[in-house]
Amino acid sequence: MDKLGRIAVLADDEIVPEPSKTLVAILRYRSDRVVAVIDRTTAGKEAATVAGFPGELGIPVVPDVRAALDAHRPDAVLLADEPVGAALQSYWRDQVRVALEAGVDVVSGLHFLISDDPELSAVARRTGAKIHDLRKPPAEKYLTPFDAEGRPVLHFRDHRPGSRTVLAVGTDCSSGKMTTMLELERALREGGTDASFLATGQVGMMISGGGVAVDGLISDFLNSTVEDVVFHATQEHDVVLVEGQGALNHPRYSAVTLGLLHGTRPDAMVLCHDLRRTGLGLLPGVALPSMRRAIEINEQAARWADPERAPRVAGLSVVTAGLDDGEARAALRRLTDETGLPATDVLRYGVDALLPVVLPGLVGSVS
Template identity: 45%
Template sequence: MRRIAILAEGAFEWHHGKTATGVIKYGQDPIVAVIDRANVGKDVAQALNAPFGQGIPVVRDIYEALKLEPDTLLIGVAPTGGDLDPIWRSQILAAIEAGLNIVSGLHFFLADDAELSEAANKYGVTIWDVRRVPDKKRVAQLVPHRTGSKTILMVGSDCATGKMSTALELDIEARRRNLDSAFVATGQTGIMISGNGLPVDHIICDFIAGMVEEMVLDFADKHEWVFVEGQGALNHPGYAPVTLGLIHGSNPDAMIFSHIAGLTTVDGYENAPLPSLKRLIQMNEEAISWIRPEPPSKAVGIALITHRLSEEEALAEIKRVEEETGLPTNDPMRFGVANLMDALERHFAE
């Protein structure tokens, strides 16, 4: 087991800090501290207003974190573009000099940086660049999944709408029901949590669908239920190509749609208003129908993120979305996924 300190300087919140929050909530290794000077003195639960992370302190810098004896520094920020913020470099170097291994999900590969690589060699530590893609190329071949397997893909209206968390919660719920289930990671945070997967947003576009197809076929050969982490959104101005490659590569038998309550535009794109939920869902169903018209793949439930709402407001919004779409809806992090799993079991029993 690693003892992890998480670097989340300036971004310990739900969007750009989603790597930190995901690893804290779902990872198996103990988290000894989070580094973010804006929230010093709080614990994780207080900083995020979350029902998890009690007792994990938020500290000022790597030097305070070292007092808690971590052996690993994990970069917990997922910035747009994935570059290394210059203000993080001194803290990463200090961690290396203290003998900590480094885990990073940035598009910028730390192991390829001369200064950081030289320091890692000098102090005998490893740098794991999670987004480094396997050295292979594969174009999708539209190979059918094993008969009897059930592949469910998480799709959504934007980035950071809870697609990974929903897939993980569904996997947990399926195993609680004694079903043969697996979670398939397709992004850096999911890979950090599960220890395997593909960083699809760093794969050459021609090979996204093919490499995802190969991975999902392997999981479907081994498991009855396969929950695939989603990425981006078909309506996203920047990341739609990744999403389309993932949809076609995973070739899902069903989908769960993820959305943030109250979201009206794509985050960071004020001139990209969101269509209605019904239209967004229809877009994803259309995209998979281009390669598999029969049997059709449908969204069978909605994961609605409501952390900005009170509990009363959240329950009312869940009911409203159910009425609008006709689909079972829940907030996986606040109220669980039992009704979404019920919907999936009914869908596959039909």
């Protein structure tokens, strides 16, 4: 998928009134590859403008896949749909078929696997188009060796000495974990550090071209699959920045979060939080924990799998959208005073405050 150089993003009905997280992320981090955005409602406008970006990117919005194919010749159509369930709405299915009939690849992060659809997969075979289902379970990862007692083996191999593994954790889902790791990767690379972002979700995979969608794994193999990909990443890079998923305190997503935490065995964690929220995403009646409590539960859970090193939360990445500059800076200072940890809004103020704690590794939170 990383070889796809010209991408049309299918975002129909996913821009107004609020653009999808997938669209925003692709425009922010892969705009160099996007040749068009597809949406009937905002066709004729500029993509960054309708997505709420401060400036233009020169990417047009067109009404349908056919218009994108005729005018912009994409290598692939990427789906920016984010349903909670596993369905593919009929209009999107028709648009996917148009792309496949033209021999153009389709990239999907849906739980609905397009490659399992008999009709669409038959079209792809006939035209030579490829279907990239990012949430398709990697069956080869399930061939876990068995020990003498007949139990699956989780190796927990030591990461390469001198390498650092940093995991983003959060107080909620969609709280900036992917963005934080991508911004850290960019800053570290610009400073000459061999850093690598490791995607664990479909949007991160669309951006980086690799990784594994952990919420598509069979739960028994989540920890071992993550352990394997992180281990190999540390063999090749000095700093491995692992995208987090969900939150330990979120009743819907805690399982994948804990498996990712134990499989990663990080040297340090960055806790991500959105100041606009008082309740959990999709469960607004459930209150968020305090920052100190969120730090405590993540550090405790990390120690269950790694008691000798006892990984710590080393810094805070905080979304301050909706606050003016003075209010945002004051909120960050309060959080630093409360926790003893550096805090920043990575999109608003950059990641400089986090670099000193990411690079050295283990930095403890307040007791």
